[in-house]
Amino acid sequence: MKVLNIVLNGKAVTAKAGQTILELARENGVFIPTLCDSPALEPAAMCRLCTVQVIEGNRPKFVTACNFPLRRDAEVVTDSPEVRHGRKLIIELLMARCPTSPELQRLAVDYGCDLERFSPLNDDCVVCGLCTRACEAVTGRTLSLAGRGTAIHVDTAFQKASAFCIGCGACVQICPVKKIAMEDVDGERRIILHGRIASRVKLPRCTSCGKYFGPVIDLNQVMERMGERLIPPPNATICPECSRRNLAIKLGRRHFEQYGVFEEEGQANAG
């Protein structure tokens, strides 16, 4: 495999040909914020938050770190004023669309965003596509990105409750703004988005204890999917690893408490 010489934020590093800038950055401890990226899924490069500047030859250009493959020696700048300015705008615009996301709120602080600039659109989605891509990776039969332009939105066919959903909850867990909900009511699992029931899944009944139960979510896979999506806040006192584990535990508790199948792991500090 060809080895490349990359100057990353002024520091000389080596990369494997074909590696993405995001992969290289992570290997070298350089943080690039992402929103629509997930280690379990193909990069979509939709949010554009991970945009960086790359110079191959003489002219710098803006590319998304999550999917730009390094193929020759180059210089990469991940945090120039132009890049930061673009990210600031992305966050301001997405906050106007979805003001209640804690993750975006943390980014807004970090990038000095002016949240009064743009009139609110009061949507509850940042159009990152993660839920539809996750659904596609599992069964591909429930969620898609319908519409076009400003009307783009996550939906089920004909806006009706999907008959094909298996209730795995991947969409619920992968949504970075936590706007997809899952409820188990009267033996039926419901996925709710945009204030509507997107799918109903009949839950089987345990032949032993009689309780209803849904698909068991593999926590390892959940942690994989969470991946680097958790952005450490500027004043964090625990590392992303611990933060991830604690969040997964919290999530698991929320979902599995009623089934009593979750085992308590040794907790460090609360995250």
Place this chain on the structure above:
Amino acid sequence: MSGTACACREIKSREIEIDYNLLDKIIRVDYGGNKEAMIMMMQAIQQVYRFLPEAAVQYLSQVIDVPTTKIYEVATFYASFSLEPKGKYILSVCTGTACHLRGSGGMVEHISKRLGITPGKTTSDLKLTLETVNCVGACAVAPVVVIDEKCHPKADISMLNDFIDHLNAE
């Protein structure tokens, strides 16, 4: 004609007679059941029913093995597809640059006001669907209005009024 689109929703939920033999001919014979030709299959189906009935979409989904949610994605992405029944007449006002400079925007406003519908919608009696289209290539005779694939050159408000009056009398 006055108009909200509620009649369309009623029709949509009513049983539409789907001719499955015809759908088979379109899907399997004309386009060889080829997934790549899905958009053209959908156009052919829409030609028959003047919109894409849900039952037809379900059938298409089964035959070519593409999830309904994906077909729905395609139907809502491309402007020429309609999931609601269209009117007997489709009136398209070209809003390309040349036509826009010659006042097509004003014509759209005028029809919208007179019929009480916005572009993309159909009158409640299902007589007319108003649409806008981005340049049909007849820029020399702008502004252009297309009614049922027939181009009307140098259209103006009085011509539109005549057409609507004529329709009302039908």
Place this chain on the structure above:
Amino acid sequence: MTEAIQTAILPSEAAKIMSPEGLALFRQELLSGHDPNAPLVLVCCGTGCRAAGSVAVVDKFRQVLSGTAWNGKVVPMIKHTGCHGLCSRGPLVVIEPGDLFYQRVTVDDVEEIVNKTILNNETIARLQYKPANSKEVISKTSDIPYYAKQTRLVLKNIGKVDPTDIRDSIMRGSYSALAKVLTRMSPQDVINEVADSKLRGRGGAGFPTGLKWESCARQEGTRYVICNADEGDPGAFMDGALLEGDPHSVLEGMAICAYAIGSNRGYMYVRAEYPMAVKTLTIAIPQAEALGLLGENIMGTGFNFKVTISTGAGAFVCGESSALMASLEGKVGRPRPKYIRSVEKGFRDSPSNLNNVETYANIPGIITNGAEWYKSYGTQRSSGTKVFALTGNVNNIGLVEVPMGISLMEIVFGIGGGIPNKRALKGVQTGGPSGGCIPIPHTIPDINVGYGKLAEVGSIMGSGGMIVMDEDTCMVEVARYFVNFLFQESCGQCTPCREGLIRMREILTRITQGQGKEGDIELLEEIGNFTNSFSLCGLGTSAANPVLSTIRYFREEYNAHVRDKKCPAGVCKPLFHYEINPETCTGCGLCKSKCPVKAISGEKKKTHVIDQSLCIKCMECYKGCKFRSVIIK
């Protein structure tokens, strides 16, 4: 119901051509059976003339001619053809021999034309072309300045052939370049010739065509030849005219490309709004296949190339190459974020060569006449010719083909015939929604048309839409129009394009309605630059061009809207009103008679007055006043 056009059916004795020499023989046969002195009536059935009623003219000619007693004279032929070019004078009819040009022909003129012109060689003056300031008619099409000043290479067959009869095209040389390629050139020879010609993509980006073919040819895997006929720029109809008027030039270009890059499979992606183009291709391709000029075993050489027609469904973004390929696969037309070029992985993740209709149409000429011939037209960096759709506030609206390097003023005035109604030229917009407004002649006296030159002034070549704007055009409203267009057409997947367009549209709408705020122009610049830098695809990275270029050259107009709440051009209704200038008003009463709401009052020979409370700003009085006494305030 589409209007029925009689289509020529290939004679049943037409046999497949089994060798390239066979094509030459076939052409000879056709030519020897064709009398160039026999009267021939060519009726334009391009979109513009068709909309003006030319199909009825064709039918009437057929009817009258069949009912006429010819008394031994040769019976004239009627052909419906593609776009003749001078659309503003349609319906157009050209009578051969003699290249006699008739304009604005109606059904009622047909009998007279047959009796006077065809039977008695008399011309009918009222149907002939007269230049603006002269009473002298110009008889020959080729003498009319509009045509004389053009260089019609790509358009050479349009208007002369019946696109539904392949024999016409063959007589004029179609498929002879393909024959040459199959007998005397290797695939690399072809690529070299195209590269030498310095032909650049005519879809707008101007990428060197030879280089693209070379890159594709080098890839492993099944290669595809794709033609982008999703001409979505509003105001552009060059590709539509080519497909409707001379489809074989495009098909031949695609076949030559296929041979060069090692492909057997071609796709023609045509936008849904061009049903006539689809119909014409649906006739042309089987005719070519029947003669062995496309399909299996072309001209008996063993080379196969099959072309399939695929239609769009109403999405401008499908003109973007990766979106087009997604659409060809039956999916939503969302551009792919990959940084891998489609020549490596495109359609079906395979190497794909995508070129514009006009690019392919240039190929047969380059092969037949050579790269040096092609470079003798145009400039160093932009060789050859370009077809433009000249529309807007210009006298001669239509299709023009000019050598690269020609001055924009020459196009507007020399060929376009200048601005109607004695208005002044304010600017020319090129490149559609991805382009910019060039402020000639006031800020920039003139500019030579070329890829680099147009980019330098903040515009792009684009696919060929060229919109002439006069002093009555509001540049802020133009920006709002294009942003609104893109707002509707954006696929919506990436933040900068989707959100950037939402906000730019919001701001421009407010400004044109008189609610502009301090800081709006700067905000537009900030969002515009952001959208152009951070978007995922070409639609997004050029979305702000109309906004940024109009701010760059017409900032004062923006200031007037935002700061003074005024629209100097008199377009944004809440920002102006009309008044009649008492010093120049002659009291002729024309405005009063034109006013649809009776808002103008005044006695004969006395100054007239507009009642502002009734005025709806329809522009009739302003446009109609011969003394320019209606002023914008």
